[in-house]
Amino acid sequence: MEMEATAWRKLLENIIADAQERQRIANRLGVNPATLVRWARGETNPRYENLQRLLKALPEQQETLTQLLLEEFPTFDMPVGEDISEQIPAEIYSRILNTYVNMQDAQRSWYMSDLIMQLALGQLDPNYLGMAITIAHCMPPSGVAHKVCSLRQNTGRGTPPWNTYLDQGLLFLGIESLAGYAVSVGHLVTVQSRTEQTFTPVRWEEWEKSAVASPILLGGRVAGCLIISSTQPGYFLEFRQKLVEQYTELLTLAFRSEEFYALRDIELSLMPSQETQRLRFSQFRQRVSDVLREASQKQHPVTVREAEQIVWADLEADLLALPISHHS
Known part of the structure; x- marks a missing residue:
């Protein structure tokens, strides 16, 4: 059953109105962005460990948010000991x-x-x-x-x-x-x-x-x-x-x-500079299209992924064959 939106939920709703900030907080907590929306609307209650992570994710609002959380969750407290950000939730x-x-x-x-x-x-x-x-x-x-x-x-x-x-x-x-x-x-x-x-x-x-x-x-x-x-x-x-x-x-x-x-x-070679490589990448899509067309004409069709792998291998061979002057 939906609960009345308390002060901390209204604050959260304002914060996550920005889609980029909502995604950032969701990534920090390891939850879906929709979960944050449900918390803000009062549809669900977060676990205490998620509230702690929420505070960590919002350092600028941490003091205000802590006080508002205590109004709804009197037994809630800030985490002590090991910083929870030091382990994957x-x-x-x-x-x-x-x-x-x-x-x-x-x-x-x-x-x-x-x-x-x-x-x-x-x-x-x-x-x-x-x-x-x-x-x-x-x-x-x-x-x-x-x-x-x-x-x-x-x-x-x-x-x-x-x-x-x-x-x-x-x-x-x-x-x-x-x-x-x-x-x-x-x-x-x-x-x-x-x-x-x-x-x-x-x-x-x-x-x-x-x-x-x-x-x-x-x-x-x-x-x-x-x-x-x-x-x-x-x-x-x-x-x-x-x-x-x-x-x-x-x-x-x-x-x-x-x-x-x-x-x-694994025997990695010395690869040319980024500038040298990117000059050769400009025709990548055209080369993939050429591989697809040639394979179809020979009645041995390949998938797009297979065509890409062929072109990558050809590009790698081309780069490895360049003289050392292109590696700086």
Whole structure:
């Protein structure tokens, strides 16, 4: 039965009137945005742990909101001890597993990747300081040695100054990159600032002040890498690194078993600069269309996904064949 909207619910209703803020808070709490609307309307009551997370997600309104919550929930109190933001809430695990079991095979990889990036972004950058999260997939083995020679970074998620959707981040990464290094050594790698003295390879991008790369591992095999950049130097403290590792473990659900490769089959090459690569990406869609048309003419039709994989492999081969002068 619907309850009368109390003062804290009215405050929440005003806050979540902005769709972007509603999504941010939902990601931070690990709930659906519709759940916040039901709380605001008095249709349901949040559990105490969700009220605590709500306070954490709204630092500017925390004092006022605490007082209003106590009017409806006299026994409620602020959390003590360990900061709940230092662990992934149970609701997030539940939401991810529910999505996994209910998603069709053809859609599972994209939806799982996007959902996990959204939720990780909500917890790792709750105050919108500026963060970018991308996933790089291992390219299928190629060459005479039949080894994985590069990672393909595709879509991602971000908070300002990055765009919400990082669809323009398409890039092949090799051993010259932080992600490539993390995949090669088989464990999480972080660089805390541009001025840090380190032998770890990293190519800094605009706005990026610290970064972490965590290989996506399952049973000693690797499928790719989770890459996270922050506008804040020194942002990836130990507790955040543990969170990154936990979200990376969840990302194994977004990959098929055949997309994981033994570490001994990883021999990443040096890939050309972003500028050189993007010049060659401009004709990607046209090349996919050409593959589809040629396959149809030969009466051996392929799917769009298969055509894309063929073009990616051709692009990788083209880039690997370029002289070293294109790698700076």
